[in-house]
Amino acid sequence: MKNILAGLSVLSAVLVAVSCGSNKNTGQMASERQLTAVAEGVQTLDMDSLKLTWIKDNAGSHVMPLSLFAAVDSVMADTLGVKDGVPASVSAFYMETEDTGILFDTGNGNADSGLLKGLAALQLSPDDIKCIVITHLHSDHIGGLENGGRAVFQNAALWVPQVEYDAWMAMEENNAHVVEIMNIYKDSLHLFNVADALPGGIKAIPAYGHTPGHTLYQKGEVLIIADLMHGAAIQMKYPDISASYDMDPARAAQARKEILKYAKENNLIMAGMHLPEPAVVIPE
Numbered sequence: 298m299k300n301i302l303a304g305l306s307v308l309s310a311v312l313v314a315v316s317c318g319s320n321k322n323t324g325q326m327a328s329e330r331q332l333t334a335v336a337e338g339v340q341t342l343d344m345d346s347l348k349l350t351w352i353k354d355n356a357g358s359h360v361m362p363l364s365l366f367a368a369v370d371s372v373m374a375d376t377l378g379v380k381d382g383v384p385a386s387v388s389a390f391y392m393e394t395e396d397t398g399i400l401f402d403t404g405n406g407n408a409d410s411g412l413l414k415g416l417a418a419l420q421l422s423p424d425d426i427k428c429i430v431i432t433h434l435h436s437d438h439i440g441g442l443e444n445g446g447r448a449v450f451q452n453a454a455l456w457v458p459q460v461e462y463d464a465w466m467a468m469e470e471n472n473a474h475v476v477e478i479m480n481i482y483k484d485s486l487h488l489f490n491v492a493d494a495l496p497g498g499i500k501a502i503p504a505y506g507h508t509p510g511h512t513l514y515q516k517g518e519v520l521i522i523a524d525l526m527h528g529a530a531i532q533m534k535y536p537d538i539s540a541s542y543d544m545d546p547a548r549a550a551q552a553r554k555e556i557l558k559y560a561k562e563n564n565l566i567m568a569g570m571h572l573p574e575p576a577v578v579i580p581e
Contacts, residue, residue: 330566330579336418338411340575342519342566348393349519349568351575352415354404354441355387361528361571365540369531383528384573387437390521391419394497400429400453401514401521402570403441412441413449423450428496430456432523433508434465434475435542438570448481456495459488460503461510504556506549507542513556520560522569525553529572533557 332340338353360382363374374380389412390401398421404412413423429450432438434457442449457479465475479486491501491512502513507524514521526532527540536553539546560567560580567578 332575332577332579336415338574339415339418340577342577342579344517344519346395346517347519349566349577350391350393350415350419351568351577352389352391352404353386353411353574353576354389354415354437356407356409356411358384359386359574361385361540365542366528366531366538367541368535368538373531373535377530377534379528379530383530385527385529385571386574386576388568388570388572388574388576389415389441390568390570390576391416391421392497392499392516392519392521394499394516397428397497398426399497399499400426400450402432402438402523403429403449405437406440406442406444406449410441424452426450426453428456429453430496430499430514431458431461432513432521432570433458433461433511435508435524436474438523439475439478442478443481446477446481453482454485454487454496455482456487456489458501458510458512459490460505461508461512462488464509502556504549504552506539506545506547506552508544511549511552515565518563518565520556520565520567522556522560522567522572524570525556526569527571529569529578 330342332342334340339350341348341350362382363369363379387404389404392399404410465472489495491503495501497516500515502515504511504513504525511523513523527542531538532553536557537550539549543549564580569576
């Protein structure tokens with residue numbers, strides 16, 4: 298309980314600090330934003346100070362099974378229209394700021410992954426990627442970093458939250474792939490804390506619970522929410538409901554409630570790795 302309260306205190310402090318520097322008048326701006334299709338599974342949101350591109354990693358459609366959400370009974374499922382599963386995606390995002398390009402997460406790295414095709418649609422090769430920022434170390438977020446034991450992004454600096462890294466390195470099982478990838482990138486690995494300066498002026502926001510160091514990122518009115526929600530059709534309305542993927546369900550639910558409140562109060566655009574495609578929620 299002490300660890301949970303300490304983590305929530307950090308989250309609350311960071312949200313206050315970031316919101317104090319945000320533009321409270323972004324609601325009208327955000328409502329005028331439109332996603333523009335670049336290619337299949339690639340859409341761009343072009344804003345004054347940055348460009349955000351959604352890249353679909355999964356092939357075909359992606360539906361989260363209802364069994365992931367144990368608290369959802371048949372009545373609720375019917376009411377929400379999710380009895381056959383919850384629409385979702387496996388997504389990555391490429392952000393272009395005034396001085397740098399940042400790839401947030403890298404998808405599964407499966408043979409049918411859309412990440413590299415999506416980057417190619419932006420006229421980017423893997424060697425063009427200079428900065429990758431990781432939200433957490435689940436395989437559907439870091440799998441695209443390697444292929445056959447070799448780095449896919451040879452020229453990229455890899456930024457990983459220190460808390461997340463330490464937690465996975467300390468695990469006694471189910472971390473072999475994480476250890477392998479961290480070793481592959483050991484010469485370009487940057488471990489950071491929440492208050493550290495990050496590339497492109499992005500701000501790290503702790504949202505621990507899904508994993509021990511699950512971290513979100515904000516730049517202006519854009520909030521990369523990572524795995525804050527696995528089933529938006531359920532969790533936007535019922536944020537107390539966690540998916541079985543969440544390592545600490547209670548902590549994840551509390552973080553979800555605080556972040557959703559913060560995003561609403563500040564009219565933030567939310568970009569999530571498992572939101573239904575195109576994985577971006579623009580406030581009205």
